[in-house]
Amino acid sequence: MNIVVLVKQVPDSGSERGLAGDNTVERQSANNVINEMDEYAIEEALRIQAAEGGEVTILTMGPERAAESIRKALSMGPDKAVHVIDDALHGSCALSTSKVLAAALGTLNPDLVIAGAESTDGRVQVMPHMIAERLGIAALTGARKLTVDGGTLTIERQTEEGYEVVTAATPAVVSVWDTINEPRYPSFKGIMAAKKKPVQTLALADLGIEAGEVGFAGASSEVVEHAKRPPRQGGQKVADDGNGGAALVEFLSSEKFV
Amino acid sequence: MTIDRVLPTEEAGDLLDLATELADNELAPKAADYEARREFPRELVRTLGRAGLLGLPYPEEVGGAGQPYEVYLQVLEILASRWLVAAEAVSVHTLSCYPVSTAGSEQLRKLLPDMVGGELLGAYCLSEPQGGSDAAALTTRAVRDGDAYVITGTKAWITHAHDADYFNVFARTGGPGPGGISCLLVDANTPGIVPQAPERTMGLHASPISQIAFDGVRVPADRLVGEEGAGFSLAMRALDSGRLGIAACAVGLAQAALDHAVGYAREREQFGSPIIDFQGLGFMLADMATQVSAARALTLAAARLRDHGRPYAVEAAKAKLFATDMAMKVTTDAVQVLGGYGYVADHPVERYMREAKVLQIVEGTNQIQRMVISRSLAKA
Numbered sequence: 001m002n003i004v005v006l007v008k009q010v011p012d013s014g015s016e017r018g019l020a021g022d023n024t025v026e027r028q029s030a031n032n033v034i035n036e037m038d039e040y041a042i043e044e045a046l047r048i049q050a051a052e053g054g055e056v057t058i059l060t061m062g063p064e065r066a067a068e069s070i071r072k073a074l075s076m077g078p079d080k081a082v083h084v085i086d087d088a089l090h091g092s093c094a095l096s097t098s099k100v101l102a103a104a105l106g107t108l109n110p111d112l113v114i115a116g117a118e119s120t121d122g123r124v125q126v127m128p129h130m131i132a133e134r135l136g137i138a139a140l141t142g143a144r145k146l147t148v149d150g151g152t153l154t155i156e157r158q159t160e161e162g163y164e165v166v167t168a169a170t171p172a173v174v175s176v177w178d179t180i181n182e183p184r185y186p187s188f189k190g191i192m193a194a195k196k197k198p199v200q201t202l203a204l205a206d207l208g209i210e211a212g213e214v215g216f217a218g219a220s221s222e223v224v225e226h227a228k229r230p231p232r233q234g235g236q237k238v239a240d241d242g243n244g245g246a247a248l249v250e251f252l253s254s255e256k257f258v
Numbered sequence: 259m260t261i262d263r264v265l266p267t268e269e270a271g272d273l274l275d276l277a278t279e280l281a282d283n284e285l286a287p288k289a290a291d292y293e294a295r296r297e298f299p300r301e302l303v304r305t306l307g308r309a310g311l312l313g314l315p316y317p318e319e320v321g322g323a324g325q326p327y328e329v330y331l332q333v334l335e336i337l338a339s340r341w342l343v344a345a346e347a348v349s350v351h352t353l354s355c356y357p358v359s360t361a362g363s364e365q366l367r368k369l370l371p372d373m374v375g376g377e378l379l380g381a382y383c384l385s386e387p388q389g390g391s392d393a394a395a396l397t398t399r400a401v402r403d404g405d406a407y408v409i410t411g412t413k414a415w416i417t418h419a420h421d422a423d424y425f426n427v428f429a430r431t432g433g434p435g436p437g438g439i440s441c442l443l444v445d446a447n448t449p450g451i452v453p454q455a456p457e458r459t460m461g462l463h464a465s466p467i468s469q470i471a472f473d474g475v476r477v478p479a480d481r482l483v484g485e486e487g488a489g490f491s492l493a494m495r496a497l498d499s500g501r502l503g504i505a506a507c508a509v510g511l512a513q514a515a516l517d518h519a520v521g522y523a524r525e526r527e528q529f530g531s532p533i534i535d536f537q538g539l540g541f542m543l544a545d546m547a548t549q550v551s552a553a554r555a556l557t558l559a560a561a562r563l564r565d566h567g568r569p570y571a572v573e574a575a576k577a578k579l580f581a582t583d584m585a586m587k588v589t590t591d592a593v594q595v596l597g598g599y600g601y602v603a604d605h606p607v608e609r610y611m612r613e614a615k616v617l618q619i620v621e622g623t624n625q626i627q628r629m630v631i632s633r634s635l636a637k638a
Binding site: 184185186187188189191192 | 269272273276280284305309311
C-alpha cells in the first residue's frame with residue numbers, strides 16, 4: 001500500500017509562541033517540532049506498512065527549517081519524503097495550502113493519505129477534508145481506530161458521545177486523533193538511517209501552481225490584527241471562616257459551573 | 259540545567275538528544291512511582307533497548323552503535339540525571355555484554371545481537387556473601403562433568419537477579435587464587451538457579467538486588483567465555499569499564515541534585531530574599547556546581563584514554579573515586595539547601611542522597627579504588 005503522511009512543522013506548544021509582524025505564525029525564532037498529532041499519523045502508517053507492505057512517504061509544506069522535522073519524521077521509519085518549499089507560499093491560507101498539498105499528492109499517487117486531525121498552530125481541522133475534496137476521494141476524519149481490509153478502510157470516528165463507524169474504499173484521506181496509538185520513539189539507528197533517506201523538494205512551478213494563487217497574494221482570508229492573550233487574573237481567594245463551603249457553591253453557581 | 263558539551267561527532271549530538279527525550283518523557287515522570295512500588299522498570303528498559311541505548315559501545319556488526327566511551331558515558335549521565343535506576347540498568351547490562359564481546363567463541367558471539375540489542379537483559383555474578391573486594395578468593399565452583407560444567411555456590415549483590423535473561427557467572431574451575439577462575443554465560447532459566455528474596459536496600463528501590471543460589475546448575479561446556487582460568491582477568495577488565503559507567507552515573511545524579519537545589523534556592527525566600535542570594539547558600543551551590551563539572555571532566559578524560567586504546571584503569575579508578583565521593587557530598591549538600599523539605603520524600607533530594615551512597619561501594623569500593631591508585635604510584 002502506498003501511504004503518504006502529511007507532516008507539519010509547528011512551534012512547540014510547550015514553549016512561548018506568537019505571531020510575527022505580518023500576522024503569520026512566528027516560525028523563525030520558535031522552537032519548532034513535528035505537530036504532535038502527526039506523530040500518531042506516522043505511527044499508524046508504519047503499522048499498516050508492517051502488515052500490508054508498501055511504502056510510506058512524508059509530505060511537508062513549509063520553509064527551509066521544516067527539513068529538521070522531516071528528518072525527525074523519517075527517523076521513525078518512513079521510506080522517503082517530499083518537501084514543498086517556495087518563498088511565495090508564505091502567508092498561505094488553509095484553502096491555498098490544500099491546493100498545494102493536493103497537487104503534491106497528485107504526483108505521489110497514494111492509496112492512503114494519513115494526517116493528524118489538527119495542527120497545534122492553526123487548529124482549523126479542515127485540511128484533510130479540503131484535500132479529499134480537491135482529489136475527489138473520501139475523507140474519513142477524526143479516527144481513533146483504523147482498519148485496512150484490502151481496498152476497504154474502516155475507521156471509528158471519535159465523537160463526544162462515543163464513536164461512529166465509517167467505511168470507504170481506497171484511495172482516501174484519514175485523519176487521526178491521539179487516541180489511535182502510541183507513537184514509537186526513533187531509534188539511534190533510525191536517526192542515522194534517516195540522514196540517508198531521499199527527500200525530494202518541489203517548488204510551486206513543479207506543481208503547476210502560480211505564485212499569485214497562494215501565499216498572501218492568493219489568500220482567501222487575512223489576519224488583520226492580533227493581540228497577546230491577557231495575563232491570567234489572580235483568581236478569587238475564599239477564606240474559610242466557617243462558611244467556606246457555601247462561598248464555594250455561590251462562586252461555582254455564579255460562574256454557571258453548577 | 260543545559261550542559262554545554264563538546265562532542266566528537268554530529269551523530270553523538272543526535273544520540274544525546276534522543277537520550278534526553280527518552281529520559282524526560284519516559285524516565286523522569288515515572289521514577290517516583292516505580293521507586294515507591296519497588297518495581298523494576300523492565301518495560302522502560304526494553305524501550306531504551308529498542309531505541310538502541312543498551313549496546314552503545316559495541317560494534318555495529320553485532321548490533322551495537324559503535325560509539326566511543328566518551329559518548330556512551332554522557333548518555334549514561336543524562337539517564338542518571340533523570341533516574342539512577344535506569345542508568346544503572348544500562349550500565350550493568352552494557353557490562354554484561356563485555357565478556358562475550360571480547361573473549362566469547364564464535365558460537366557465543368552469535369548471541370550478541372540479542373544481548374547488545376537489549377531484547378535480553380544481562381547480569382553479572384562476581385561477588386559472594388563472604389567476599390566482594392577480595393574477588394579472587396571466590397568459592398563458587400564450576401566442576402566439569404562430561405560436556406557440561408556444574409555450578410554450585412552463592413553469588414551476592416546481583417543487580418537484575420530476578421529480571422535478567424542471562425548471567426555472567428564467575429566460578430572456580432581450577433585451584434585457589436585468580437588463575438583458577440573462569441567465566442560462564444548462563445541462561446537465567448537453567449534449573450538450579452534460585453534468586454533469593456530482594457535485599458532491603460537503602461536506595462535504588464526500583465532495582466531489587468538479591469543473592470542467587472546456584473544449586474548444581476548444569477551449563478553446557480561451550481558456554482565457557484574465553485579460556486578456563488581467564489575469568490578473573492576478564493572480570494577485572496570489565497570492571498575498569500564498569501567504573502567509568504558508575505562515575506558517569508554519579509555525575510548525572512549529582513547534576514540532578516544540584517539542579518533541584520538551585521531551583522529551590524532561587525524560589526525559596528527567607529528574610530525577604532531568595533535564599534540563593536545569601537552568600538552561605540550561594541557559595542555552597544557554587545562549590546557543588548564546580549565539583550560536578552570537575553567530576554564530569556575527569557570521567558570523560560579517562561574515557562578518552564580508553565577510546566584511544568591507551569591504558570586507562572588507573573584513571574578510571576580516579577574518576578570513579580572522585581565522582582562518587584563528589585556525588586555523596588553534593589547530594590548531602592542538596593538536602594541541606596532544602597533544609598527540612600530536603601529531609602522529606604516530597605522532594606527527590608533525600609532519594610538522591612540515599613542513592614549516592616551505593617555508588618561509593620559498587621564496582622569496587624572507593625577504598626579499592628584508592629588501593630589501585632596508590633599501587634600505581636608505588637610502582638611508578
